[in-house]
Amino acid sequence: MMKNLSEREGTLYFESTNLEQVAQQHGTPCYVYSRNGIEENWDAFDKAFGSHPHLVCYAVKANSNLSILSLLAKKGSGFDIVSGGELERVLRAGGKAENIVFSGVGKTNDEIKFALEKGIRCFNVESESELEHINDIAIANNKVAPVSLRINPDVDAKTHPYIATGLKENKFGIEFESAQAIYLRAASMKGIRIKGIDVHIGSQLTDTQPFVDALDRVLQLVNTLESQGVTIHHIDMGGGLGIRYESETPPSHVDYAQALLKKLGATKKEILIEPGRAIVGNAGVLLTKVEYLKHNQDRNFAIVDAAMNDLMRPTLYDAWHAITPVTSRTSTPQAYDIVGPVCETGDWLGKNRQLSLEEGDVLAVENVGAYGFTMSSNYNTRPRCAEILVDGDKTHIVREREKLDDLLKGENIFPV
Numbered sequence: 001m002m003k004n005l006s007e008r009e010g011t012l013y014f015e016s017t018n019l020e021q022v023a024q025q026h027g028t029p030c031y032v033y034s035r036n037g038i039e040e041n042w043d044a045f046d047k048a049f050g051s052h053p054h055l056v057c058y059a060v061k062a063n064s065n066l067s068i069l070s071l072l073a074k075k076g077s078g079f080d081i082v083s084g085g086e087l088e089r090v091l092r093a094g095g096k097a098e099n100i101v102f103s104g105v106g107k108t109n110d111e112i113k114f115a116l117e118k119g120i121r122c123f124n125v126e127s128e129s130e131l132e133h134i135n136d137i138a139i140a141n142n143k144v145a146p147v148s149l150r151i152n153p154d155v156d157a158k159t160h161p162y163i164a165t166g167l168k169e170n171k172f173g174i175e176f177e178s179a180q181a182i183y184l185r186a187a188s189m190k191g192i193r194i195k196g197i198d199v200h201i202g203s204q205l206t207d208t209q210p211f212v213d214a215l216d217r218v219l220q221l222v223n224t225l226e227s228q229g230v231t232i233h234h235i236d237m238g239g240g241l242g243i244r245y246e247s248e249t250p251p252s253h254v255d256y257a258q259a260l261l262k263k264l265g266a267t268k269k270e271i272l273i274e275p276g277r278a279i280v281g282n283a284g285v286l287l288t289k290v291e292y293l294k295h296n297q298d299r300n301f302a303i304v305d306a307a308m309n310d311l312m313r314p315t316l317y318d319a320w321h322a323i324t325p326v327t328s329r330t331s332t333p334q335a336y337d338i339v340g341p342v343c344e345t346g347d348w349l350g351k352n353r354q355l356s357l358e359e360g361d362v363l364a365v366e367n368v369g370a371y372g373f374t375m376s377s378n379y380n381t382r383p384r385c386a387e388i389l390v391d392g393d394k395t396h397i398v399r400e401r402e403k404l405d406d407l408l409k410g411e412n413i414f415p416v
């Protein structure tokens, strides 16, 4: 069972909070996060790097709720952002601009200007054109932009093809072969100050070897660059450490850090990492209620009140998430497909699960703290879920359930 989730006399608790009561009090569907889970995961990364200079830059896209950002900001966390919107969130949550790195292949001029004004720590630059844009914008605003080049190391992350990013065929980063020349150009640009080097090879990695291979390539390049007078102050290894959804055995935070530190050897350069999933993934559940049971000849369906718009991972990546009744029953289990009300065959949360269910039961979909709410949408004009944070036996609404008025705001009827 997921961290911080336990069964007490037939009912699921998250930390010391009864999830049946959460569902009753706050309604379903709703995301529920564990404060302790998030903080422990962040601390585990931070501690694992020990005295080696480092900064854990939480990848905001995994879960950008202001409360979560503020919990991490209070710890002195860094942040990895990919949009002006995420920058605004981090600042509103109390994060420091000087701890923010800005990734992404398509930063707009407005976003670059905004980030320069706020004084972020580093732009992770993904193409030569982007470097030129940043240089021009910096000069026009009397600034000098701190940058790393994101290198595509051509390393196979051995993960789902949609979330592998470090292969030549992917749109991400600067080709290894061109990196040296672009660094030398960057060094001569008036609006640019070279800070570091960056890679991110993919997400949900369950082995340390691809990280070590990527670092190996990075270190080769750092040596070449430094022999040509370009100083690299930090090495950003991106995110990507996986979690256990079903039977995966990802390295622990410590194993991951040790593997990187070992490869680094005597290099005392500061290490940045950008973990998202490994901080929030196993700290969230989605509560959903069984609306209908439908027993067809070949298949049983449990039609629940959460759908693909609330949790997209199953249909998008064929992702498996444990689904556990919040209150257990003793009747003989049956195989169910857990599906939502959206009008698409792809609208499922789990298939062929052995469960003993009745209409009205509440289910917990596990390990959805990362890329759950942030990837949710209003498809079928469904208001997005409430989000609740538990802290011991206390619950806090950290995002209210959307109302139809929120959804329709900004739409106009065409004047005939």
Ligand code: LLP
Pocket (backbone or CB within 6 Å): 059, 062, 080, 103, 104, 163, 200, 202, 203, 204, 238, 239, 240, 241, 274, 275, 276, 277, 278, 313, 317, 370, 371, 375
């Ligand atoms: N840094 C960069 C530049 C990234 O693109 C990402 C994730 C991260 C860090 C954080 O990676 P993590 O530690 O979370 O693996 N929606 C997908 C995952 C997409 C990941 C995109 N980039 C999913 O639900 O599995």
